[in-house]
Amino acid sequence: MDTSKIIIRNGIKIFIGIVVYFFTMKLLGLEKITELRLLNFLIVVWGVNFAIKQNIFENEINTYLSNLSIGFSTAILAVLLVAVSLVFYISFIDNELIYLMENSRVWGNDLSLGEIIFAILIEGLASSIICTFIIMQYWKKHKLNILA
Numbered sequence: 001m002d003t004s005k006i007i008i009r010n011g012i013k014i015f016i017g018i019v020v021y022f023f024t025m026k027l028l029g030l031e032k033i034t035e036l037r038l039l040n041f042l043i044v045v046w047g048v049n050f051a052i053k054q055n056i057f058e059n060e061i062n063t064y065l066s067n068l069s070i071g072f073s074t075a076i077l078a079v080l081l082v083a084v085s086l087v088f089y090i091s092f093i094d095n096e097l098i099y100l101m102e103n104s105r106v107w108g109n110d111l112s113l114g115e116i117i118f119a120i121l122i123e124g125l126a127s128s129i130i131c132t133f134i135i136m137q138y139w140k141k142h143k144l145n146i147l148a
Contacts, residue, residue: 001058011077014047048075049135076129083117
């Protein structure tokens with residue numbers, strides 16, 4: 001499978017996982033518990049791991065830099081999709097989310113949508129890099145059994 005397809009499919013899977021997770025939190029009334037928002041890191045780990053695993057087993061490519069770039073690209077695509085959907089959600093569906101974020105211990109007061117998106121992008125990119133490096137510690141030792 002083409003690496004761009006792997007990146008796009010798994011980036012979309014991460015995005016859908018995060019959206020479903022946050023809507024489930026909202027439906028259960030758990031959106032005010034800031035600590036639960038950190039669990040989306042597990043969704044990113046799952047998606048990046050799956051993308052790297054697909055590259056190894058379907059494309060039979062196990063070079064460190066190739067898998068690292070697929071992991072980064074997959075996670076960054078998901079972060080960008082989440083940021084765009086957050087802009088849409090706050091702008092058109094529920095602008096009360098800004099006030100919820102201002103009242104949490106993490107964000108602070110007097111937030112603009114731009115500041116929130118910037119913070120989400122920075123936090124998402126940082127966690128994506130960390131996540132990919134963590135997963136690569138496992139996959140860098142994997143050897144392909146290719147018959148000659």
